[in-house]
Amino acid sequence: MKVTVPHMGNLYIAIEALIYEMGHDPIIPPPCSKKTLDLGTKYSPESVCLPMKLNIGNFLEAVELGAEVIIMAGGNGPCRLGYYAPVQMAILEELGQSVEMIVLEPPKGNLRHLISQLSRLFAKKGFRSFIKGCQIAWEKLKAVEELERAAFWVRPREKRKGEVGRQLHLALNNLRTAALLKDIKRVKNEQIAEILSLAELNIEPLKIGIVGEIYTVLEPFVNLKLEERLGNLGVEVERTIWLEDWVKKHLFLASLNLYNGSDLVKKTEGYLRGFVGGHGLESVAVTIMFAEKNIDGVIHILPFTCMPEIVAQSVLPNVSRDYDLPVMSLVVDEHTGEAGFQTRLEAFVDLLERKQREKTNEKKSVSWC
Amino acid sequence: MKRKVYLGVDVGSVSTNFVLMNEADEIVEKLYLRTLGQPIKVIQEGLKLLTNLGEWEVLGVGVTGSGRQLAGSLLRADVIKNEITAHSVAACHEVPDVQTVLEIGGQDSKIIILRNQVVADFAMNTVCAAGTGSFLDQQAARLNINIEDFGKIALTSTNPVRIAGRCTVFAESDMIHKQQLGVSLPDILAGLCEAMVRNYLNNVAKGKEILPPVVFQGGVAANKAMKVAFEQALGLETSVPRHFDVMGALGVSILAREQVTKKGKTTFSGFEIIDNKITTQTFECHDCPNHCEIVRISDQESLIACWGSRCGKFEKVANIAI
Numbered sequence: 001m002k003v004t005v006p007h008m009g010n011l012y013i014a015i016e017a018l019i020y021e022m023g024h025d026p027i028i029p030p031p032c033s034k035k036t037l038d039l040g041t042k043y044s045p046e047s048v049c050l051p052m053k054l055n056i057g058n059f060l061e062a063v064e065l066g067a068e069v070i071i072m073a074g075g076n077g078p079c080r081l082g083y084y085a086p087v088q089m090a091i092l093e094e095l096g097q098s099v100e101m102i103v104l105e106p107p108k109g110n111l112r113h114l115i116s117q118l119s120r121l122f123a124k125k126g127f128r129s130f131i132k133g134c135q136i137a138w139e140k141l142k143a144v145e146e147l148e149r150a151a152f153w154v155r156p157r158e159k160r161k162g163e164v165g166r167q168l169h170l171a172l173n174n175l176r177t178a179a180l181l182k183d184i185k186r187v188k189n190e191q192i193a194e195i196l197s198l199a200e201l202n203i204e205p206l207k208i209g210i211v212g213e214i215y216t217v218l219e220p221f222v223n224l225k226l227e228e229r230l231g232n233l234g235v236e237v238e239r240t241i242w243l244e245d246w247v248k249k250h251l252f253l254a255s256l257n258l259y260n261g262s263d264l265v266k267k268t269e270g271y272l273r274g275f276v277g278g279h280g281l282e283s284v285a286v287t288i289m290f291a292e293k294n295i296d297g298v299i300h301i302l303p304f305t306c307m308p309e310i311v312a313q314s315v316l317p318n319v320s321r322d323y324d325l326p327v328m329s330l331v332v333d334e335h336t337g338e339a340g341f342q343t344r345l346e347a348f349v350d351l352l353e354r355k356q357r358e359k360t361n362e363k364k365s366v367s368w369c
Numbered sequence: 370m371k372r373k374v375y376l377g378v379d380v381g382s383v384s385t386n387f388v389l390m391n392e393a394d395e396i397v398e399k400l401y402l403r404t405l406g407q408p409i410k411v412i413q414e415g416l417k418l419l420t421n422l423g424e425w426e427v428l429g430v431g432v433t434g435s436g437r438q439l440a441g442s443l444l445r446a447d448v449i450k451n452e453i454t455a456h457s458v459a460a461c462h463e464v465p466d467v468q469t470v471l472e473i474g475g476q477d478s479k480i481i482i483l484r485n486q487v488v489a490d491f492a493m494n495t496v497c498a499a500g501t502g503s504f505l506d507q508q509a510a511r512l513n514i515n516i517e518d519f520g521k522i523a524l525t526s527t528n529p530v531r532i533a534g535r536c537t538v539f540a541e542s543d544m545i546h547k548q549q550l551g552v553s554l555p556d557i558l559a560g561l562c563e564a565m566v567r568n569y570l571n572n573v574a575k576g577k578e579i580l581p582p583v584v585f586q587g588g589v590a591a592n593k594a595m596k597v598a599f600e601q602a603l604g605l606e607t608s609v610p611r612h613f614d615v616m617g618a619l620g621v622s623i624l625a626r627e628q629v630t631k632k633g634k635t636t637f638s639g640f641e642i643i644d645n646k647i648t649t650q651t652f653e654c655h656d657c658p659n660h661c662e663i664v665r666i667s668d669q670e671s672l673i674a675c676w677g678s679r680c681g682k683f684e685k686v687a688n689i690a691i
Binding site: 030031033034035036162165225317320326339340342343344346347350351354355358 | 435450451452453454477485487488489490491493576657658659660679681
């Protein structure tokens with residue numbers, strides 16, 4: 001079978017390996033581009049949130065490359081992601097595309113449904129190949145995120161502008177071709193060392209935490225390379241959504257009833273009364289955690305009309321005030337202009353710099369540059 | 370004798386403003402020009418007008434506004450700053466204890482909250498340009514009045530009519546509806562000002578703590594009726610600084626002075642560029658499906674800047690401090 005998945009940041013590297021190990025042909029759509037978005041907006045309902053539009057674009061581009069089966073994530077709860085798969089199937093059908101869709105939903109304490117969906121994938125090489133595939137995919141996922149983490153740390157400290165970006169790109173390509181577990185580890189270690197070697201060590205940059213809707217946080221095409229932009233403005237980025245972490249908590253621990261997010265609910269006491277869908281609760285909880293840590297500011301990013309994050313957005317100003325932590329919400333969709341986005345980031349970084357300098361008692365010689 | 374000045378340039382969507390500031394941070398000359406979609410031309414024209422006004426030794430250059438990258442490359446500016454920071458600096462300069470800045474420009478509007486001369490929070494209009502200068506411009510043109518007279522006429526209103534201000538399209542149809550009912554022009558204009566203020570406070574200033582002193586600046590602050598509408602809605606006195614229309618340029622010239630004091634010498638390209646042939650070339654890159662539009666800017670055949678690519682492979686921005 002020729003199997004494809006929609007893009008979400010660098011997740012495709014892990015999924016590609018999994019599909020391959022299970023004896024199928026992975027068809028990875030071209031990276032999200034203007035063409036993807038154009039296709040997606042053309043065939044999606046106008047008012048749906050941005051991720052779905054890009055998914056549709058990815059699917060159509062993958063089908064063009066010969067994909068027969070789509071693996072799609074599902075969801076439950078008040079976020080529209082739960083409706084994505086059926087609506088997307090209807091759209092593809094209407095367009096006369098004969099593709100199948102395998103929908104993977106968070107198990108919510110019951111693994112049976114998930115396994116029955118997956119069984120269509122391991123029909124070919126058996127359950128063993130699935131276990132092995134998962135192992136490789138898991139290692140690749142961890143490696144990707146460790147590389148990204150290193151890049152976040154080095155970017156504001158890089159000796160020559162742009163080097164980290166190039167090295168990361170190269171590292172991810174190498175990782176993509178690494179087939180065995182030991183290759184993955186080797187590539188990871190080598191490349192992390194390469195990236196770290198690009199850093200100037202005696203710089204103490206500002207730190208900005210990023211919270212928000214998972215797809216927007218992870219997909220650089222949607223967030224206009226937010227992490228890279230901040231890095232280039234001399235800011236160390238602390239991302240809070242890591243897939244490694246997500247998979248651990250929501251797939252493993254949750255299915256064993258060991259994780260239910262109660263720690264987050266507790267954290268947001270006084271602001272929210274529980275789960276609001278998507279990552280809304282996380283956004284608020286993590287912002288509070290940032291306030292207790294050594295973080296200078298928080299950027300909250302969400303797609304236009306994202307319901308869970310709108311709830312978070314309306315609560316965050318209170319968190320910001322109570323903890324004296326600057327928080328800026330950025331809303332993105334297909335109409336987002338790059339200039340305005342950059343202006344907001346620059347102004348926010350200026351604000352944080354001034355605030356930090358004020359803290360370190362330079363109040364007398366006020367300088368803005 | 371040449372007078373020593375710092376040059377601040379704010380290249381906005383609607384207007385391009387120039388400020389020459391002396392070493393005591395006082396404005397010597399200012400220009401408010403219409404950008405008319407041709408930022409390069411207007412920058413050259415502005416410089417030319419400035420040279421007609423006197424002889425200057427430029428000690429430093431700062432640029433801001435949505436065209437700041439372009440202006441920065443062209444002038445080889447010492448500082449390229451975003452509008453928020455530039456406007457805050459200028460507001461602090463004019464009203465040192467300012468706590469709230471309301472700024473309405475051509476295409477965007479912002480609110481800046483300052484505490485102890487430090488920006489504590491800010492917001493810009495997000496998805497909609499309703500309630501910005503361009504809309505007032507359009508409506509003035511439609512009603513065949515000079516934009517300069519807008520405020521004056523609106524202030525003669527005795528009973529401002531209520532206009533739906535959520536969206537410019539609806540605002541316009543509502544205005545036409547009121548006009549066809551026979552409502553007088555001043556009442557419609559005053560109503561429009563109130564609607565814009567309402568829209569601004571609900572969208573841009575939503576949830577912000579507006580404390581006095583409040584400074585109202587940007588091109589729209591020329592409209593006296595807007596100031597009155599703000600004061601009524603906020604219940605606070607609002608001041609419009611002397612140089613309300615060139616605050617961005619003023620702010621960035623102050624920043625240029627600070628920057629040059631720190632680094633010693635300006636990188637300003639000089640007034641010669643007035644007569645240089647600045648050319649821009651645009652092409653669509655077909656190396657990937659993004660089809661980015663790449664802009665190349667040359668000054669007398671030599672490439673001074675290039676941008677527009679998502680991947681960054683064409684990016685060349687003149688060597689300047691940002």
